[in-house]
Amino acid sequence: MADAFDEECDYLFKAVLIGDSGVGKSNLLSRFAKDEFRLDSKPTIGVEFAYRNIKVGDKLIKAQIWDTAGQERFRAITSSYYRGALGALLVYDITMRSSYENVSKWLVELREFGGQDMVVVLVGNKCDLDQSREVEKEEGKGYAETEGLCFMETSALKNLNVEEVFLQMITKIYDMTRQKSL
Numbered sequence: 001m002a003d004a005f006d007e008e009c010d011y012l013f014k015a016v017l018i019g020d021s022g023v024g025k026s027n028l029l030s031r032f033a034k035d036e037f038r039l040d041s042k043p044t045i046g047v048e049f050a051y052r053n054i055k056v057g058d059k060l061i062k063a064q065i066w067d068t069a070g071q072e073r074f075r076a077i078t079s080s081y082y083r084g085a086l087g088a089l090l091v092y093d094i095t096m097r098s099s100y101e102n103v104s105k106w107l108v109e110l111r112e113f114g115g116q117d118m119v120v121v122l123v124g125n126k127c128d129l130d131q132s133r134e135v136e137k138e139e140g141k142g143y144a145e146t147e148g149l150c151f152m153e154t155s156a157l158k159n160l161n162v163e164e165v166f167l168q169m170i171t172k173i174y175d176m177t178r179q180k181s182l
């Protein structure tokens with residue numbers, strides 16, 4: 001696989017991962033970024049962001065994905081985290097009802113700091129744990145529809161829909177960017 005830093009890209013898109021602690025954000029990102037995962041210099045805090053190059057049509061897009069790296073607990077996420085971000089994966093855990101109930105709070109913050117135009121995908125992660133499910137798929141999907149968000153259930157553990165969810169967000173960002181430049 002080519003190094004994400006060496007290739008000439010047509011676009012650079014920043015996107016963020018958001019949601020309660022423990023829902024699987026870091027695992028989703030490491031699945032997606034694979035061997036292009038870039039660790040920061042503070043392993044106790046973890047990953048700050050990762051890059052991956054994606055082809056959309058004939059364009060090469062460098063996706064820079066930011067992870068809260070555990071700091072969501074400390075509310076240290078500020079406007080700098082969201083600055084310049086064009087998209088977000090708002091993640092909850094289908095086996096943890098409270099993480100779903102907090103989605104609306106994260107959405108308020110996303111819209112406050114990230115603006116109204118951000119592409120937001122609501123992600124119900126850990127769908128491999130169907131036997132412990134506390135949030136029905138239809139519920140998440142219905143909420144996403146009322147809020148104008150995309151929706152997908154994923155499993156970082158089983159690698160289900162992970163590629164798809166990132167691709168969906170990046171493709172939407174690309175479409176939006178192109179429309180704005182017309």
Ligand code: GDP
Nearest residue numbers: 020021022023024025026027125126155156157
């Ligand atoms: P974060 O705090 O949102 O970044 O969550 P992490 O990525 O650190 O994951 C929290 C815990 O959930 C870890 O123990 C992971 O192994 C587990 N986990 C993450 N994604 C999945 C998944 O899709 N399925 C299952 N069963 N466990 C997961």
